[in-house]
Amino acid sequence: MAPVFRYVPLTEIALDDHTFIVTYRPEMQALRRSVAHVGVLTPLHLRQPSDQGLLQVVCGSKRLLACQQTGGTSVPALVYSAVELSEQQAFLLTLHDNLGCRALNAVEKGRILLRLQQFGYQPDALLQEFCALLDLPPRAETLEAYGRLATLEDSLQAAVVEGSLPLETALWIGAYAAEDRQALLELFTGLRVGSNRAREFVTYIDEICQRDACTPADLLQALGVPVLLAEARLSGPQKLDSVRRVLRQARYPQLSTYEQRFQEAAQRLRLPPQISLRPPPYFEGQQYQVTLSFGQRQELQQYAQRLLDAAQHEALDALLELL
Secondary structure, three states, rough: OOOOOEEEHHHEOOOOOOOOOOOOOOOHHHHHHHHHHHOOOOOEEEOOOOOOOOOOEEEEEHHHHHHHHHHOOEEEEEEOOOOOHHHHHOOOHHHHHHOOOOOOOOHHHHHHHHHHHHOOOHHHHHHHHHHHHEEEOOOOOHHHHHHHOOOOHHHHHHHHHHOOOOHHHHHHHOOOOOOHHHHHHHHHHHHOOOOOHHHHHHHHHHHHHHHHHOOHHHHHHHHOOHHHHHHHOOHHHHHHHHHHHHHHHHHHHHHHHHHHHHHHHHHOOOOHHHHHHHEHHHHOOOOOEEOOOOOOOOOOHHHHHHHHHHHOOOHHHHHHHOO
């Protein structure tokens, strides 16, 4: 038996039933404007549950929302019975309807994978069939990551979709208590760090908290990070550098002290840019390395003399004390 087409009053639709809806944070402005002018042109797909309750939305949730927002009272729809369209069939219809008209964001992909698991799809089927449809790498860690994303609180999901928070960082934040989640979310979204820098910050915070038996929220507060983030005189890159510096100093206090003493002493030598002086890694070796760039004999003679002069400078003693 084919679905029945009719105009359905909104009062007959379960507006708060999201069984088949995967859309997250849709862009509604253009659609709302269209519906306000000409109404809903494309029929929704609705399903009558077996208990004969209110109709469930299968396809067309955005059109329904636009109708609500513009004062509409009914929508054109194809109505299926529960016999004609099982819950699993309805969800697959939703999936392909979305895939056929737009790109899905990360939260929507996570919702789809999580719902498919609830319908009984095994990991092998998800990896081989659905990851390709969702443009995701067919790996077990992909299923885990996107499934977890679908269960995170809205603020973390929104940050991932907006591009202000890397997915792996959102999952890491999601494992913490509410106070820590808020502090970490403000840190990463305030700085809009990329994936590599985010991993560095995560490592620092994890290692410091483990060493000092403190929470991320307490750590960031103690380091003055909220004050840095709120400093209007600092640009975004300056805030990023400042926060990285305080985290690194907190993680490696002795190394940071050595690095500062090295920079101060090296500056006193007043070497030209063509002469590079580098300490051993982590100041654990016994020798400095000097690199010299020149293009003419006279330049070589000049820079060699500058090195001889540096060898007599008292700042060299300070540098040698660091080894």
